[in-house]
Amino acid sequence: MPYLSDYPRYAWQLINGERTNGELRLAQWRERDLAAHLDISAPLRILDLANGRLRPQYTILRGAGHQVYGVDIVNRPALNWTDIAYQAARWIYKWRLRPVNRIASSETLICGNVNWLPFPEQCFDLVTSIAAFEHFLDVPHVVSELYRVLRPGGVVWVSVHLFTSPSGGHNVSFTEIPLQRVPDGTDAWDHLRRRRLPFSVPLNEWRRDQYLEAFGRRFSLIEHYPAAYEGEALLTSEIAAELADYDREELICHAYVIVARKE
């Protein structure tokens, strides 16, 4: 479980810019990968799939002048103290991200399930999604929805938080990116081994090659690569032997990027 000290630590990471710097890095990777495939200097129609409560990439892309839509089950009116806390966090994000364009209030955020996208066919140039695919319980269905809503020549840029990574069970500290330590009484990669720590969010438990196969069935894969690593120091020879069914890259990569085009 996350440590209690994670919450003030997270607030400090918000204020000091550590969190938003990570988001800006993702946006830079995306821009670099898309440069040869889309004209990102012109305003594009973009779907940020599972935009999240903090809406970081939605904010960055709208701030860059694109027409961005977000679909997430959390896109609903603020009702309780948690929602109000997230509203404050979003304000800090926006202040830190310093978008070039003024961002109007969010009429393009839709409360919905990614399994049924409320958009007509071929209406997006780009779909992006960060740290969300690992939560989708019917990935092939979501991939076929993306295929439907993208125009021919449109591109998907997805970063998956791999289940096989040390933090892939989503039940360790969320303030350590990359993860440095595991909760007392458990071992690294507990979620692939003894499962002492319960999961608190839905996880499909997919492996890297399953995603590649699912995207490859519908799209042309442009490229895919491990974007960020964690836990090299935690991977002892005993653990590596116990987890011999997984390759080293799967075990120590926490952000895996897939870029694919609809032909």
Ligand SMILES: C[S@@+](CC[C@H](N)C(=O)[O-])C[C@H]1O[C@@H](n2cnc3c(N)ncnc32)[C@H](O)[C@@H]1O
């Ligand atoms: C770890 S968060 C990532 C959010 C955001 N992309 C970011 O990088 O901050 C995963 C998000 O996926 C959303 N999500 C999970 N399953 C979903 C589904 N079936 N339909 C819509 N949203 C979903 C959750 O509500 C959550 O906001």
